Amino acid sequence: xxxxxxxxxxxxxxxxxxxxxxxxxxxxxxxxxxxxxxxxxxxxxxxxxxxxxxxxxxxxxxxxxxxxxxxxxxxxxxxxxxxxxxxxxxxxxxxxxxxxxxxxxxxxxxxxxxxxxxxxxxxxxxxxxxxxxxxxxxxxxxxxxxxxxxxxxxxxxxxxxxxxxxxxxxxxxxxxxxxxxxxxxxxxxxxxxxxxxxxxxxxxxxxxxxxxxxxxxxxxxxxxxxxxxxxxxxxxxxxxxxxxxxxxxxxxxxxxxxxxxxxxxxxxxxxxxxxxxxxxxxxxxxxxxxxxxxxxxxxxxxxxxxxxxxxxxxxxxxxxxxxxxxxxxxxxxxxxxxxxxxxxxxxxxxxxxxxxxxxxxxxxxxxxxxxxxxxxxxxxxxxxxxxxxxxxx
Numbered sequence: 249x250x251x252x253x254x255x256x257x258x259x260x261x262x263x264x265x266x267x268x269x270x271x272x273x274x275x276x277x278x279x280x281x282x283x284x285x286x287x288x289x290x291x292x293x294x295x296x297x298x299x300x301x302x303x304x305x306x307x308x309x310x311x312x313x314x315x316x317x318x319x320x321x322x323x324x325x326x327x328x329x330x331x332x333x334x335x336x337x338x339x340x341x342x343x344x345x346x347x348x349x350x351x352x353x354x355x356x357x358x359x360x361x362x363x364x365x366x367x368x369x370x371x372x373x374x375x376x377x378x379x380x381x382x383x384x385x386x387x388x389x390x391x392x393x394x395x396x397x398x399x400x401x402x403x404x405x406x407x408x409x410x411x412x413x414x415x416x417x418x419x420x421x422x423x424x425x426x427x428x429x430x431x432x433x434x435x436x437x438x439x440x441x442x443x444x445x446x447x448x449x450x451x452x453x454x455x456x457x458x459x460x461x462x463x464x465x466x467x468x469x470x471x472x473x474x475x476x477x478x479x480x481x482x483x484x485x486x487x488x489x490x491x492x493x494x495x496x497x498x499x500x501x502x503x504x505x506x507x508x509x510x511x512x513x514x515x516x517x518x519x520x521x522x523x524x525x526x527x528x529x530x531x532x533x534x535x536x537x538x539x540x541x542x543x544x545x546x547x548x549x550x551x552x553x554x555x556x557x558x559x560x561x562x563x564x565x566x567x568x569x570x571x572x573x574x575x576x577x578x579x580x581x582x583x584x585x586x587x588x589x590x591x592x593x594x595x596x597x598x599x600x601x602x603x604x605x606x607x608x609x610x611x612x613x614x615x616x617x618x619x620x621x622x623x624x625x626x627x628x629x630x631x632x633x634x635x636x637x638x639x640x641x
Contacts, residue, residue: 264345264346265346265437265440265441265444265452265454266440266444266452267342267343267344267345267444267448268280268342268343268345269340269341269342269448269449270340270341270342270343271340271355272336272337272341273333273337281341284343284350289348290343290348290349290350291347291348291349292347292348292349292350293349293350293351294349294350294351294352295336295351295352296351296352297335297336297338297339297352297353297354298326298335300339300353300354300358300359300362301326301329301335301338301354302322302326303362303365304354304358304361304362305322305325305326307361307362307365308361309321336352338355339352339353339354339355339358339359340352340353340354340355340356340359340448341353342448344441344444344445346441351448353448356449359449360380360403360449363403363447364376364403367402367403371402371403371594374598375594375598376403378597378598379402379403379404379405379593379594379597379598380403380404380405380406381406382404382405382407382472382473382593382597383405383407383408383409383470383471383472383473384396384399384404384405384407384408384409384471384472384473384474384475384593385408385409385410385411385467385468385471385473385474385475386408386409386410386411386474386475386477387411387412387458387459387467387474387475387476387477387478387483387487388411388412388476388477388478388479389410389411389412389414389424389435389436389438389439389477390412390414390420390423390424390435390477390479390577390582391423391477391501391503391577391582391585391586392410392412392439392475392477393424393425393426393435393438393439393442394423394424394425394582394583394585394586395475395477395501395585395586395589395590396408396410396439396443396475397425397439397442397443397446397586398583398586398587398589398590399590399593400443400446400447400450401446402590402594404590404593404594404597405593406447406449406450406451407450407451407453407470408443408450408451408452408453409452409453409454409455409467409471410436410439410440410452410453410454410455411436411454411455411458411459411467412434412435412436412439412455412456412458413456413457413458414434414435414458415432415433415434415435416430416431416432416433416434416435416438417431418431420435422577422578422579423577423578423579423581423582424438424582425442426438426442434456436454436455436456437454437456440452440454455467458478458480458483459478459483459486459487460483461486461533464483464486464487464490465490467490468490468491468493468494468496471494471496472496472597473496473497473498473499473593473596473597474487474491474496474497474498474499475498475499475500475501475589475593476498476499476500477500477501479544480544481528481531481536481539481544481547481548482533482536482537482539484500484524484536485523485531485532485533485536486533488513488515488523488524489523489533491513491515492515492519492520492521492523494515495515495516495519496515496516497512497513497514497515497516497517497596498512498513498515499511499512499513499589499592499593499596500513501585501586501588501589502548502551502552502585503577503578503581503582503585504552504556504557504558504561504581505557505558505560505561505564505576505578505581505612506558506560506578506580506581506610506611506612507556507558507561507581507608507609507610507611507612508581508584508585508588508608508609509552509553509556509606509607509608509609510585510588510589510592510606510607510608510609511524511525511605511606512592512602512603512604512605512606512607513525513604514596514602514604516596517604518604521604524551525605525606527550527551527553528547528550528551529550531547541574542568542569545565545568545575545639546639546640546641548575549565549635549639549641550641554632554635554636554639554641555632556608556610557632557635558610558612559612559627559628559631561575561576562631562632562635563631564576565635565638565639566634566635566638584609584611588607588609
């Protein structure tokens with residue numbers, strides 16, 4: 249048995265990124281559906297359509313839900329629907345070729361109404377629709393994958409562009425929601441599939457080479473908002489150049505130990521906003537394009553603000569090249585980052601008040617009972633001084 253050849257022939261993760269959405273009232277789709285059944289190319293079939301239809305009836309008739317005749321009213325509605333067509337012909341059947349799963353769901357408008365029903369009135373119907381219609385770009389899919397999945401989970405952004413050149417490594421799985429069966433697969437492919445599994449009606453455009461000087465204009469075309477989660481400082485600079493040109497707001501969340509630093513740059517409202525709010529000095533794309541990992545760490549430390557670095561993170565930075573190979577990141581912080589950024593995006597696309605600046609969320613400060621004692625502050629100052637010396641800041 250040539251095991252290596254067999255594995256290679258079954259391991260192209262670039263295949264089958266988009267689901268097939270079938271309307272069985274359409275003859276061509278019906279034939280495609282029948283072929284799937286005949287080929288026995290289905291791993292799992294899920295038909296929860298009746299329950300979804302009941303939920304739709306409930307959210308459209310909330311005043312009936314707690315009344316004694318609700319069951320009768322629901323039955324009447326169901327019979328009316330069945331007279332139009334058998335339930336198996338209604339809605340849409342979604343086939344996910346990568347898992348070979350087949351799922352029966354409501355058509356898009358009803359699907360969206362039911363899937364976002366529990367958001368009301370925390371998010372109004374008007375706000376939800378604006379969020380769904382907004383076109384989002386996410387650059388960098390380490391932390392960015394959590395961001396985009398949180399956005400989609402909350403009913404946002406049908407149209408999404410995602411960019412990353414990297415593949416999933418085992419050390420990524422402490423913060424990227426993916427199983428070991430995806431090791432070695434492009435992060436874009438993994439994220440696209442996860443988006444479609446939440447919202448099959450999404451439209452995802454993939455940039456497998458990440459963002460470059462040659463493709464960034466295409467990435468920005470048509471976007472309403474961009475999330476920057478890239479490590480490469482030169483590409484971060486390109487993002488801001490294009491954001492300024494296109495008047496596109498940029499939101500960036502930096503995970504910082506158990507803290508999150510969120511920077512909002514409103515190029516839509518203030519196109520002359522200084523890149524990075526001026527926190528890294530007078531940089532240029534040419535200066536940044538060849539920076540090594542240590543210089544990048546030094547610049548990111550300067551950008552985050554050395555005074556904002558938690559004790560454990562500072563100690564970790566001092567250990568790079570000694571006991572660890574890179575700056576550490578946590579899954580919990582990635583999720584916190586994602587929740588905060590999703591909140592910001594919802595505000596921006598609905599033209600609601602939001603700062604053009606920075607916010608810092610420190611879990612140590614909020615939950616550490618001794619955080620603001622004289623000794624704790626003194627210890628942090630000593631560590632900051634040591635970090636400044638080591639990083640030449």
